[in-house]
Amino acid sequence: MPNPTHRAERVSAPEGSVVFEADVLVIGGGPAGTWAAVSAAERGARVVLADKGFCGTSGATAAAGTGVWYIDPNPALREAAMADREKMGGYLQDRRWMARVLDSTYQHSNSLADWGYPYPVDDRGKSQRNSLQGPEYMRLMRKRTKLAGVTILDHSPALELLVDDDGAVAGASGVRRQKQDRWTVRAKAVVIATGGCAFLSKTLGSNVLTGDGYLMSAEVGAEFTSMEFSNPYAISPAFGSVTKTLFYGWASFTYDDGSVVPGAASKGGRSAIARALLEGPVYARLDKADDDVRHQMRVSQPNFFLPFDRTGIDPFKDRFPVTLRLEGTVRGTGGLRIVDDSCATTVPGLYAAGDAATRELICGGFTGGGSHNAAWAMSSGAWAGQGAADYATQVGPAVGRSLRSAGAVALRSRQRRAFAPAALARAVQAEVFPYELNYFREASRLQGALGRLDAAWRDVSEADAADASEIVRAREAAAMLATARWMYRSALARQESRGMHRRDDFPDQDSRQRHYVTTGGLDEIWTSARPHAEASYAEAAE
Amino acid sequence: MIEVIDGERCTSCDICVNVCPTNVFDKTDGIPVIARQGDCQTCFLCELYCPEDALYVSPFADQAQPIDLVALKQTDSMGSYRRAVGWTDETCDRRGVDRSYLLFGH
Structure with a gap:
């Protein structure tokens, strides 16, 4: 029976550590993690949520405003919403998943309204639910998570997963960085909701998103998919962090001399901006916005204007320099491969949600705005939380299980060679930030990057364990490194251009490659092709 | 990046230490300190959560900027984000004014 006051139990532990017994551990406290935690608790599970930062401000959503793929349950509208992005996504979406995400997002958004989210009301008195303001939304989700009886561990980065004798995931451990001690949660199932990997690019709110959950999951043998769709870049002022692609839809883009950059646009013309930036500075001015639009922008996302107001720039009248910041798998669609409707991964006891999980099922190889990400976070979060809770019930009492720590790189002593996290992070950035490597891909350049x-x-896999004060940074840098290798190995395997993945040496989409690329491994990275659901149904029918 | 904790306004409530997602601040016996400025991701959320408008995040994400606090306090910058999103008593009617639905589909 659901019992929302059923809490995880803190048990005795050696000095310098805390230990909890739970049914479900959720790692990550953004939208996907909080929906997972709330949904698992509603199923009667005892839940711990561990966030690297602060549940409520951590992650790409809390700092931003996001559209939500919220479509009224009208068959024609739903059909149009599903058809809308299919071509852009390279026809890799799955209609069944799109339909269930639309249903789920509708239901969860309406729950948010019931919980008091202040949705705006339009001129005709209709509540508009296709946008969420990040700070407001995530403050509410933290409150709902606490109300559900979930134990929240803030500032508690997870370092590694725990597995039982059968290889099933059974918890995790990490550090409480403001208390200088360690935490362990023994659980029957774990939900990875750690977001994607944006490689410390300072794209808004994303510096906590370094692929940590990917690394932990790979260490227990989890698989990834669509990792080649990992190269979206967002426009921001050159000096600032605020990325809001939507608003640049009203921008003109110019070279240093004031002449227009041909073909440059926020939507459908960002590659022209990238090519121009390879030559020199590019400037934007939001001069296509009329007075109404200007007002709507101001009230819809006030933080977009902070960099301008605080530097005396009028973005509607003045030209300002822009750059493109890598969003990696935060807005890319790659991530942990999920194998069923409950968002289970290929590893028993391990579930994935939000940007940590692949978004290929609803986006294929391309995500435009954040609306699909937000819908996916709510939907996959809730499914993963429910799935993990149900799995925990099946596992039954976990008395006497012996658990083993599954982490390796930066955690285990090998040789007396120092681990240098900051240098490693910079080395990875040097391979994934450059437009000529990642935006515009080509076999020999990809191979060169992969060699390095x-x-x-x-x-690093032969280096010594990182120093306690550097352990979190060391694991972050190692996770970024592993992520870059899955990305580029997958990018080499897809010998065509599809979705956001563009190959200079294979500029066209190839109908024979309408499949997914699976990848995994750490010391040796492997890839393989997996058929798209529709293609395999067609084969079965023959 | 975060540049200023105004010692005159700060009440040492330590909310900023708790809410900063990248753990930039440290608690002290008095007001918190900016202990790891280079980890700041310029998300402005500490400002948003500060009930005293004692913090200022410079919009420059990649480099520190010297700030003249006296001059800054003569502008309306400190607390401007909090007022704009309606997280003050005087501006709470702004919480439901999101007009994104009019901007989508452009």
Whole structure:
């Protein structure tokens, strides 16, 4: 029976550590993690949520405003919403998943309204539910998570998963960085909701998103998919962090001399901006916005204007320099491969949600705005939380299980060679930030980058354990490194251009490659092709 | 990046230490300190949560900027984000004014 006051139990532990017994551990406290925690608790599970930062401000959503793929349950509208992005996504979406995400998002958004989210009301008195303001939304989700009886561990980065004798995931451990001690949660199932990996690019709110959950999951043998769809870049002022692609839809883009950058646009013309930035500075001015639009922008996302108001720039009248910041798998659609409707991964006891999980099922190879991300976070979060809770019930009492720590790189002593996290992070950035490597891909350039990244992996996997004060940064840098290698190995395997993945040497989409690329491994990265559901149904019918 | 904790306004409530997602601040016996400025991701959320408008985040994400606090306090910058999103008593009617639905589909 659901019992929302059923809490995880803190048990005795050696000095310098805390230990909890729970049914479900959720790692990550953004939208996906909080929906997972609330949904698992509603199923009667005892839940711990561990966030690297602060549940309520952590992650890409809390700092931003986001659209939500909220469509009224009208068959024609739903059909149009599903058809809308299919071509852009390279026809890799799955209609069944799109339909269930639309249903789920509708239901969860309406729950938010019931919980008091201040949705705006339009001129005709209709509540408009296709946008969420990040700070407001995530403050509410933290409150709902606490109300559900979930134990929240803030500032508690997870470092590694725990597995039982059968290899099933059974908890995790990490550090409480403001208390200088360690935490362990023994659980029957774990939900990875750690977001994607944006490689410390300072794209808004994303510096907590370094692929930590990917690394932990790979260490227990989890698989990834669509990792080649990992190269979206967002426009921001060159000096600032606020990325809001939607608003640049009203921008003109110019070179230093004031002439227009041909073909440059926020939507459908960002590659022209990238090519121009390879030559020199590019400027934007939001001069296509009329007075009404200007007002709507101001009230819809006030933080967009902070960089301008605080530097005396009028973005509607003045030209300002822009840059493109890598969003990696935060807005890319790659992530942990999920194998059923409950968002289970290929590893027993391990579930994935939000940007940590692949979004290929509803986006294929391309995500435009954040609306699909937000819908996916709510939907996959709730399914993963419910799935993990149900799995925990099946596992039954966990008395006497012996658990083993599954982490390796930066955690285990190998040789007396120092681990240098900051240098490693910069080395990875040097391979994934450049437009000529990642935005515009080509076999020999990808192979060159992979050679350097593989060498870096061999180096760190033989390095000594990182110093306690550097352990979190070391694991972050190692996770970024592993993520870059899955990305580029997958990018090499897809010998065509599809979705956001563009190959200079294969500029066209190839109908024979309408499949998914699966990848995994750490010391040796492997890839394989997996059929798209529709393609395999067609085959079965023959 | 975060540049200023105004010692005159700060009440040492330590909310900023708790809410900063990248753990930039440290508690002290008095007012918190900016202990790891280089980890600041310029998300402005500490400002939003500060009930005293004692914090100022410079919009420059990649480099520190010297700030003249006296001059800054003569502008309306400190607390401007909090007022704009309606997280003050005087501006709470702004919480439901999101007009994104009019901007989508452009």
